[in-house]
Amino acid sequence: MNYYLRKAAFYLAALWAAVTLNFVIPRMLPGNPVDILMAKLQQRGGTVDPAARKAYETLLGTGGDGSVVQEYLSYLGNLLRGELGVSVSAFPAKVSDVIADSLPWTIVLVGLSTLLSFLLGVGLGALVGWKRGTWLDSLVPATTVLSAVPYFWLALILVALLSTSLGWFPLNGGYDVVLDPGWDGEFLGSAIYHGILPALTIVISSIGGWLLGMRNMMVSAMSEDYVLTARAKGLKNSRIMIRYAARNAVLPSVAGFAISLGFVVSGSIVTELVFSYPGIGSKLLQAVQNNDYALMQGIFLVITIAVLGANLAVDLLYGLIDARTRDRSAVS
Template identity: 75%
Template sequence: MNYYLRKLGFYLVALWAALTLNFLIPRLLPGNPVDILLAKLQQRGGTVTAETREAYALLLGGDSDSPLIVQYGQYLVNIFRGDLGVSVTYFPAPVTEVIGTSLPWTIALIGIATVLSFIIGVGLGAFVGWKPGTWLDSLVPATTLLAAVPYFWLALILVYFLSSSLGLFPSQGGYDVVLDPGWNMEFIGSAIYYGFLPALTIVIASLGGWLLGMRNMMVSTLSEDYVLTAQAKGLSNSRILRGYAARNAVLPSIAGFAISLGFVVSGSVVTEQVFSYPGIGSKLLSAVTNNDYALMQGLFLFITLAVLGANLVVDLFYGLIDPRTRARS
């Protein structure tokens, strides 16, 4: 119980630190964020008044003329009320609405691709590591080479061959624009069809890292005493592989998988940009380009919560599957 309480306490402190940094960073940037927001509004034909300036100052957590601690308190109150302000890039849409419309796309694409690359990579890595030195080992450098290729290069190559040359898949968008978004088979099928190339890019780029990491851990685990003891007992190879070697070798990969799941919310900015995919990554790029501080703060907050939440869940799960973790804490 003490192990779990310490973990919860640590992540609560980490959450408070992340919220504080999210509040301070825009205020440490050069220039006045409020003036930049008002300039963007004027460019879009909006009228700037004293009331408008005060309203935009509140978007960043409080009146810029008030003490910093007062702004910080107002910022925390707004956060817990779910009020993240109004996006300048997508004015007058609230930040929560902008994030809400793009978050499902990123979770569906990046989440599924990340899970698939983890399962395939770990599975192949366990199989290759079980028999090191075979012809299968010669395939490992090829997968790691693909992992070293930048996302946008790999995406452009897939677009050229599978979209432009062969015409098998669309090169841009998240669904057929003639369809109305909704929970029907036609729209879901279109979303899967349009998301295949972006997902394939992520799977290919991520597969090599999982495979190599699991392969190396398997080779190391096979020399452990408990594996040698299991072999001396005459247990079947499949049982030793699943119950002894792979079960322990996969533990470091689970920790890495937790971080990957947390960053699913942030999306793959480059991949989404290449494919013009309507996810969080493209929204984050737009927010940075347009100095949309309210949207940036909202996106960073969601990313932080996702990373901390994923790591907390895996830390708690880690304590269940590996009792040695609780004993050392």
């Protein structure tokens, strides 16, 4: 029990530190979001008086008469109430609404792509490690080269080949613009069709890392005593590979996969930009370009919670699986 309490206390402290940095860092950037908002309103033909500016400063929580400490306390209070402020780049939309609209797109695209690349990479890595020294070893340098290719370059190649030349997939967007978003079959089919090419880019770019890591751990596991004992007992090779070698070799990959799931919510900014995909990554880029403090803070907060949650889940899982983890923690 002490192990889990210490872990919970540590991650609560880490969350507080991350929330504090989330408040401080955007305010260190040059520019003022209120000035940007005022300029946008004037470009649309509107006139802004001092009273309106004061109202916007209060609304956005920056540039007012209050001290930074008061803004920080107000920021924490708003977080506890679930109020993330108003987005400058998507004014007058709330930050929570902007995130809620874009986050599902990223979770589906990047989440499923990460899961698929993990399963393929780990499966191929286990097979390559088990049959090391055969022609299957050629998969390692091939996939490693693909992992080293920049995202945007690979995405542009796939667009030129599969979209422009062959016309198999659409060039950009998350769905057919003539359709109304909803849960009907036509819209879901369009969303899946538009997401295949971005997902393929992510899978090709990331599968090599999972394959190489699993292959190396598999080779190491095969020299362990429990594998040699299983061979001496005359067990089937398939049983030894899956139940003994791969089962233990996959643990580091599972930890890495859990952590990578935490970064799913941050999206793949370059991929979403190339394909004009309506995910959280494009919203984050838009927020940075417009000095949108509130939206940046909201997105960073979601990313922070996801990453800390994933790390906490891994620690707790290891504590349940391996009692030695709890024992070492108790000794220290």
